[in-house]
Amino acid sequence: MVVFNVSQSFKVVRVLGEGAYGIVSLAIHVPTGTQVAIKKIEPFDKPLFCLRTLREIKLLSRLSNHENIVQLYDVQQPQDFNSFKEVYIIQEYMPTDLVNVIESQILSEEHVQYFTYQILRGLKLIHSAGVIHRDLKPSNILINENCDLKICDFGLARLDVSHPNSSKIPKKGGISALTEYVATRWYRAPEIMLNSAQYSSEIDVWSVGCILAEMLTYRPLFPGKDYQNQLQLILQVLGTPMGEDFHSIKSARARSFIKSLKHQVRLDFADLCNNHPSRLQRHGRRKISPQGIDLLERMLAFNPDKRISVDEALSHPFVSRYHDPNDEPTTTPIAAEEFDFDVEKDKLDTMELKRQLYREIKQLRG
Numbered sequence: 001m002v003v004f005n006v007s008q009s010f011k012v013v014r015v016l017g018e019g020a021y022g023i024v025s026l027a028i029h030v031p032t033g034t035q036v037a038i039k040k041i042e043p044f045d046k047p048l049f050c051l052r053t054l055r056e057i058k059l060l061s062r063l064s065n066h067e068n069i070v071q072l073y074d075v076q077q078p079q080d081f082n083s084f085k086e087v088y089i090i091q092e093y094m095p096t097d098l099v100n101v102i103e104s105q106i107l108s109e110e111h112v113q114y115f116t117y118q119i120l121r122g123l124k125l126i127h128s129a130g131v132i133h134r135d136l137k138p139s140n141i142l143i144n145e146n147c148d149l150k151i152c153d154f155g156l157a158r159l160d161v162s163h164p165n166s167s168k169i170p171k172k173g174g175i176s177a178l179t180e181y182v183a184t185r186w187y188r189a190p191e192i193m194l195n196s197a198q199y200s201s202e203i204d205v206w207s208v209g210c211i212l213a214e215m216l217t218y219r220p221l222f223p224g225k226d227y228q229n230q231l232q233l234i235l236q237v238l239g240t241p242m243g244e245d246f247h248s249i250k251s252a253r254a255r256s257f258i259k260s261l262k263h264q265v266r267l268d269f270a271d272l273c274n275n276h277p278s279r280l281q282r283h284g285r286r287k288i289s290p291q292g293i294d295l296l297e298r299m300l301a302f303n304p305d306k307r308i309s310v311d312e313a314l315s316h317p318f319v320s321r322y323h324d325p326n327d328e329p330t331t332t333p334i335a336a337e338e339f340d341f342d343v344e345k346d347k348l349d350t351m352e353l354k355r356q357l358y359r360e361i362k363q364l365r366g
Helices: 047-063 098-104 109-128 202-217 227-238 243-247 252-260 269-274 277-283 290-299 310-314 336-343 350-365
Strands: 010-018 023-029 034-041 072-075 087-092 141-143 149-151
Touching (some): 047 087, 047 336, 072 350, 098 141, 098 202, 109 141, 109 290, 109 310, 202 269, 269 290, 290 310
Antiparallel strands (some): 010 023, 023 034, 034 087, 072 087, 141 149
């Protein structure tokens, strides 16, 4: 039985989900009757969990005042440092996620447009803060009965080394030199797997492209079994990179690996998606609009320099019915000093990370 040691202001109803990193339960805030989600984390067994928890709290506290990012209500105050063994993050409750919606619903093109627009709108704020989410996937996209959409789970996010406020983040090796798992494999941009010395916010756009393809076809586009198979699946669709696309691969070893693979010819995206068996089963011969195919191709450009930006995607004809530049908020970049713990993480033991987490919660509570 899972025990939630939370304030009496909350009545825990049931467990919603469980993973290696934490357990999420539905609860009622008794004074108001509001439904909330409470994430219980026991982070102090592993430094990796401490880092994820610290990132999540720091970023949600700064970014969650946005319609397309899950709202952080509170983090339960620990009684004292010595008894501080669990973290309880209290956030907005959303009844389902995009995984369940794709599995259970027939999505009209209007649904796909609206969901895509909302993901991009939330991502615009995240990127304006100088942050890369790094783990966008259907299970991290929450949805309610009104089709309102919220991005969640910032535990793998990082400051963008290419962003103007990133001067304190060491450029040597770039983000990919960090050993943490980045993005569930199926939604991972090719430059990450090809050992790019640095990558930037374009990796999130690739993930959105994978999500868009999944909404259109009801199946993951690149369900790789391992690293090599993942890359092969991508090349089977996009074709073997040539010319400047090939030379956008910074690693000589990775270029040699690409050369060693069988040459692939690019597939037609419209044929691939319109004739996908799972789409035919739900939509028959109803075609995806040319605008939807065009946005998908632009998001899934192999070369990150050619990939459509979030701002460009927001004004793309596929989502233009929802686009309002005056209602797509941005924010000030997060100071690099806020993420000193990520720069120094190899030098920080669990006790020091616990101190930082304790201070962050105290500061959040005022």
